[in-house]
Amino acid sequence: MRCTSSKQVAIVGTGAVGSTIALCTMMKNVASELLLVDSARDFARGQSMDLNDANIVNSTKIRDGTLKEAGQAEVIVITAGAKQGPGESRQQLVDRNYDVLKEVIGGMQPIRRDAIMMLVSNPVDVLTSIAQNLSGLPRKQVFGSGTFLDTSRLTVYLSDLLNVSATCVHAYVLGEHGDSQFIAWDAASIAGRPLLSFPEIKNVDKEKVRLTISNKAMDIIQHKGSTYYGIGACGASLCESILRNSLDVRPLSVYVDEVDTVISVPAKLGAAGIEQIMPIPLAPNEQKQFLESAATLKAIGQRYS
Known part of the structure; x- marks a missing residue:
C-alpha cells in the first residue's frame, strides 16, 4: 500500500x-x-x-x-x-x-x-x-464523481417512499451522469430483499422516477440558481474513501474495457484509486440502456482521444 x-x-x-x-x-x-x-x-x-x-x-x-x-x-x-x-x-x-x-x-x-x-x-x-x-x-x-450524487438522490427518494433509512437502500443510478442515465432496478435491494418485490415499488412509474432523479439538479437550480451541497458531500466522501483506504463501492466515472469508454459503474475506491470495477447484474432492458449510454459517451469522447 x-x-x-x-x-x-x-x-x-x-x-x-x-x-x-x-x-x-x-x-x-x-x-x-x-x-x-x-x-x-x-x-x-x-x-x-x-x-x-x-x-x-x-x-x-x-x-x-x-x-x-x-x-x-x-x-x-x-x-x-x-x-x-x-x-x-x-x-x-x-x-x-x-x-x-x-x-x-x-x-x-x-x-x-x-x-x-x-x-x-x-x-x-x-x-x-x-x-x-x-x-x-x-x-x-x-x-x-459520476452518478454518485444521482444515486444518493435515488436512495433518499426510495427511503422516503419505503420509510426506511437511506443507508439501508442498495440501489444504483448508472451510465452517463446526464440524460442517458438509468436506474438498475433489477439489482436493487433492501435487507437482501429485491426492491421490486416491495408492494410500494410495484405500482411506481419507474420512468417517472428516473426523470425525477435525472432532473433534480435543474429543479434545484430553478429555485436557488446552483447546486453544491449534495456534490460537496459526495466529493468529501470520496476523498475520505481514498485517505482512509475505505474500499467503498460507489458508482463512479471509470474506464470500462467492455465498452471502451469512461462511464459510471460501481467501483471499489481506496488509497490506490480504483481498486476494482464491480459489475452488477442488469435486466435485458437495463443492459440495452447501458450500451446506449456508453455509445453516446464514446461518440463525444472520441473527438479528444
Whole structure:
C-alpha cells in the first residue's frame, strides 16, 4: 500500500462546489492539509481564510496555492470548468471545458506519480476520459464523481417512499451522469430483499422516477440558481474513501474495457484509486440502456482521444 502520511488534498476551482467539498472534507477530519487553487488567486485566498475560521474542531491546515503545488498533492480534486450556457450544446460545453482542463493539468506537471485525481466538473464522464489522457497517470488513478450524487438522490427518494433509512437502500443510478442515465432496478435491494418485490415499488412509474432523479439538479437550480451541497458531500466522501483506504463501492466515472469508454459503474475506491470495477447484474432492458449510454459517451469522447 502507498504511504498516506501527508494526506494533502488539493481542490482546483474554489467556487461554490470546490469550497463546499473543502468544508465537508475539513469537517470529516481526514486530510492534514487542504490546498485551494483558483485562477483568481485572491479569491482562493479569501476562501482559505474563511474556511480557517470554521476550522474549530480539528487540526486541518487550509491555505491557497498554485497549480504546481496541486500537482504534488496526494488527492487532486478538479471542480474548475465552465457552466453550460443557455442554448449551448453539450459538445460546445465539452470544447470549452477541454481548454480549461488542458490548462489546469498542464499547469500541474509534473504530477506526483501516485496522485489520485478526481473530476467533478461537467460533463464529468467525458472530462474524466480527457483527464486520463492529459495527466499521464494510470487510468485507475483518475476517476470522476459520476452518478454518485444521482444515486444518493435515488436512495433518499426510495427511503422516503419505503420509510426506511437511506443507508439501508442498495440501489444504483448508472451510465452517463446526464440524460442517458438509468436506474438498475433489477439489482436493487433492501435487507437482501429485491426492491421490486416491495408492494410500494410495484405500482411506481419507474420512468417517472428516473426523470425525477435525472432532473433534480435543474429543479434545484430553478429555485436557488446552483447546486453544491449534495456534490460537496459526495466529493468529501470520496476523498475520505481514498485517505482512509475505505474500499467503498460507489458508482463512479471509470474506464470500462467492455465498452471502451469512461462511464459510471460501481467501483471499489481506496488509497490506490480504483481498486476494482464491480459489475452488477442488469435486466435485458437495463443492459440495452447501458450500451446506449456508453455509445453516446464514446461518440463525444472520441473527438479528444
